[in-house]
Amino acid sequence: MSQSTTPSLYAAREPIFPRRVSGKFRTLKWAIMAVTLGIYYLTPWIRWDRGPELPDQAVLVDMAGRRFFFFWIEIWPHEFYFVAGLLIMAGLGLFLFTSALGRVWCGYACPQTVWTDLFILTERWVEGDRNARVRLWNAPWSLNKARLRLTKWAIWLAIGVATGGAWVFYFADAPTLLRELVAGQAHPVAYGTVLTLTATTFLFGGFFREQICIYACPWPRIQSAMMDEETITIGYRDWRGEPRGKASKARAAAGQPPAFRAQEAALASGAVTFAGVEPVAAGVAAAPRLVGDCVDCMACVNVCPMGIDIRNGQQMECITCGLCIDACDEVMDKLGRERGLIDYFTLKDEQVERAGGKAKKIWRHILRPRTILYTGLWSLVGVGLIVALFIRPAIEVDVSPVRNPLYITLSDGTIRNAYDLRIRNKHGEERRFSLSYSAEADLDVAVEGAENGIITVPADQTGDARVYVEASPGSTAAEAGRTDLRLWITDLADAERASVDTLFNGKAD
Numbered sequence: 226m227s228q229s230t231t232p233s234l235y236a237a238r239e240p241i242f243p244r245r246v247s248g249k250f251r252t253l254k255w256a257i258m259a260v261t262l263g264i265y266y267l268t269p270w271i272r273w274d275r276g277p278e279l280p281d282q283a284v285l286v287d288m289a290g291r292r293f294f295f296f297w298i299e300i301w302p303h304e305f306y307f308v309a310g311l312l313i314m315a316g317l318g319l320f321l322f323t324s325a326l327g328r329v330w331c332g333y334a335c336p337q338t339v340w341t342d343l344f345i346l347t348e349r350w351v352e353g354d355r356n357a358r359v360r361l362w363n364a365p366w367s368l369n370k371a372r373l374r375l376t377k378w379a380i381w382l383a384i385g386v387a388t389g390g391a392w393v394f395y396f397a398d399a400p401t402l403l404r405e406l407v408a409g410q411a412h413p414v415a416y417g418t419v420l421t422l423t424a425t426t427f428l429f430g431g432f433f434r435e436q437i438c439i440y441a442c443p444w445p446r447i448q449s450a451m452m453d454e455e456t457i458t459i460g461y462r463d464w465r466g467e468p469r470g471k472a473s474k475a476r477a478a479a480g481q482p483p484a485f486r487a488q489e490a491a492l493a494s495g496a497v498t499f500a501g502v503e504p505v506a507a508g509v510a511a512a513p514r515l516v517g518d519c520v521d522c523m524a525c526v527n528v529c530p531m532g533i534d535i536r537n538g539q540q541m542e543c544i545t546c547g548l549c550i551d552a553c554d555e556v557m558d559k560l561g562r563e564r565g566l567i568d569y570f571t572l573k574d575e576q577v578e579r580a581g582g583k584a585k586k587i588w589r590h591i592l593r594p595r596t597i598l599y600t601g602l603w604s605l606v607g608v609g610l611i612v613a614l615f616i617r618p619a620i621e622v623d624v625s626p627v628r629n630p631l632y633i634t635l636s637d638g639t640i641r642n643a644y645d646l647r648i649r650n651k652h653g654e655e656r657r658f659s660l661s662y663s664a665e666a667d668l669d670v671a672v673e674g675a676e677n678g679i680i681t682v683p684a685d686q687t688g689d690a691r692v693y694v695e696a697s698p699g700s701t702a703a704e705a706g707r708t709d710l711r712l713w714i715t716d717l718a719d720a721e722r723a724s725v726d727t728l729f730n731g732k733a734d
Contacts, residue, residue, distance in 0.1 A: 240362060241435060241532040243345060244355035244524075248551025257333045258342050266387065269394035276653040276684045280398030288396060290685070298614065299651060299685070310610045314603055319444075321599035323451040325591045326569075327458035331444065332546035337429060337437050340388070341530065344381055344430040351377040355527060381431045382423065389422030435531050438544060445541045454572040455590050459545045461519075461536045461567050464579045470516030518566050524556050525549035525567055535567055545569075620656070621649040622714050624692075624725045631730040638698030642729050646672075646690045648714055650682040657681050658714045660692065665709065666702035668729065669695045680714070694729055706733040 273283035273296060285294040293300040293308070300307050322329050331338060352358045352373050364370055393415050394402060405411035406419070429437050438445065452458065519536070526534045528549060531542040535549050553567040574584035627643040635641060650656045658680045662670050672678045673691040682688030694710065696702035708729040715722050 238436065239532065241530065242355045242358045242362070243530045243548070244527040244552075245349060246524075246528040246548055246552045246555070248548075248554060250547030250551050254333055254342060254546065254548075258339050261334060261336075261339050262343065266391045269391060269399040274653075278684050278686070280401070282398060284395060286396050292685070301649065301651070304617070307610060307614070310606055314606050314610075317599055317603040317606065320451055321596055321603060323448050324453070324456060324599065325596045326545075327452060327456055328444070328448055328543070328545045331438065331442075331544040335544075337434075337442070338530075338544065338546070340384075340426060340430040341434045343384060344434075345530070347380045347384070348377055351380070378427075378431070381427050384430070385423035385426035386419065388426045389419035392422050393418050435542065438531065439542055453595070455593055457569050457571055457587065457590055458539060459535060459543060459547065459550065459567065460539060460570055460572075460575060462565070462570075462575065462578070463536070464575075466517045466519030466536070466566050468517055469519040469521040471520055518557070518562050520556065520560065522556055524552040528552040618721070618723055619651045620658075620714065620716055620721060620723050621651075622712070622723045622725045623647045623649075624712060624727050626727055626730075632732075634732075635695075638703075640696045640698075640703040640731055642694045644692045644694065644712070644727065646680075646692045646712070648680060648682050648688045648690070650684065650686060650688065652684060654684045655681065656684075657717045658688075659717060660690075661713045661715065662694070663711045663713065664702070664729065666696065666705075666729075667700060668702055668710070669697075670712075671695070679717070696729065696731065702729055703731050704733060705731045707731065 268284050269282065271283035272281050273294075274281055275285075275294065279285070279287065279290075279294075282294070283296050287294065291302040319330055348358065352361055361370060361373065390403075390406070393406075397415075402411060402415065406415065433441075525536065526532070526549075528551070529535070530546065530548070531544060533540050533542050535543065547569070550567050550569070554564040557564050557566060570578075570584060571590055574590075578584055624647075625645045627645065632640050632642050646660075648658055660670060660672055660678050660680065662668060670678070671693045672680060673693065675690060680688055680690050692712070696708075702708045708731065709726070710729045711724050711726050713722055713724045
C-alpha cells in the first residue's frame, strides 16, 4: 500500500554572495550609506544648551518628562499631533517616491539595506570578493575558515553593539550614559536595549538579509499599488538583448554579409521587433538574428544583493538598487556597445522604444497627476505643522475644577470654589507667573501656599497650584447657579499672557 508524500512548503535559504561592482549607482549608495550612518551614530553627541535641568543634547527623547527635543523644537505630550503629522508626511513621501521612482527607499535609504551593505562590505574585507567567499562557503571547516568566520562575526558584533549603543544615547545624556555603560552602572533597561538591538542588527544584517526584505517587510507587496506604467524602475531591454549569446558569437556576427548587418541595425534601432526570429523592414532580406547585446555573462545576477535575475522581468524581490545597471554597463563598455541594456526606465518607454520611438524625458514621468497629488498633500501637511509650530505659545495653562464638593460655604457665608491649575513653562529658564481673573461678577482669587499669589515654575516643566475663587455673601456670583470665569496667568519676565475658561458654582447650582 503506497503512501503519498506531502511536499514541504519550506525552502531552505540559498546563500547570496554579491560581487563587488563600481559605477555611479554603487557610488551613490556609498554616499547615502555614509550620510545615514553618520547621522545615526553622531547625532546623540551634538550638544545644545538646554539649561541646568536637562542634558545639553540637541536630539533627546526625555521619557521621564514625556517630551521630545530636536534642536530648538520641543514637543510635549499633548502636542503629539506633531509626531502624527511627521508620520503622515513620511507615509506620503514614501508613496510619492515609490510612484515616481519605484523602490528607491528600499534600494538606497532603508536601514535594512544600509546595514546590509555595511555587513557585506565587512564580509568582503575579511573573506574576499564573491569567488573567494563562495569557495570558503563550500570548503570544509579548517583553522583558516574558522579564523575568517570569527573575525567577520566579531566585526559584525561590534557594529551591532555600536548600533544598539547609539540608539540608547538618544534617551539620555550620551557622555554620561557611555561612562555608566562602560562602568557597569547603567540602568538594566539600557543594557537590555543595547543587547536586543545588537542581536537584531547582527542577525538581520548578517544572516537574514534578503529574508527581511522578502518575508518580513510588507512594502514589497504594497508597492504594486503605488506603481504604474509611468513609474521609473529598473528593467531589461529584451528587444535589444535577446537572443542572448556569448561575446565570441557576437564578434563572429560582425563578419556577416551586409544584408545581415542591415537587419541587425534595424533591430537595434527599433525599426522592427522580434520574438525569437522575425523578418526585418522591407528591402532587407529576412535572416535570423544570431545574437543580441546580452552576452549572458551573469554579471547582473552576481552583483544583485537579492540574488535575482532582472532579465526575467520586474520581481517583488527587486529593491531597485541599480547595481545590476553598473555591472551591465561595465560589460557593455568592454564590448564596445551602447550602455543601457539594463537601466532605469518605464514600461511605457519600453514599449515606445521597442516600436522605434524615443522615450519621454524623466521629468515628464515624475510630474504627473498622481505624483503632483502626493506632493500637494505632503506639502499641505508640512506647511500645517510649520504654522502650528510657530504659533504655539511658550506658556500654556489648564484648569480642573474640584468637583467634590462643587463649592463650600465658609463661616461668614462666603462661597468658595477650588481649582487645580497647571502651568506649562516651555522656556529654558525658571519663570514666575501672577494670577488674575475676568468675570461679570466681583470675585477674590488666591493661590494656596504662594507668596503674593506668585507661582514659580521651573524651566521646561509643568507647575501645579491649588487656586481658590471666592464670592462674598449675597453677591451675584454667590447667589447665581453658574458664572463664567476666565483665569489669566502673566509671565512676569516678558508680560506674555495665557488664559483658560471655567465656571464658578454658586448656591443656586
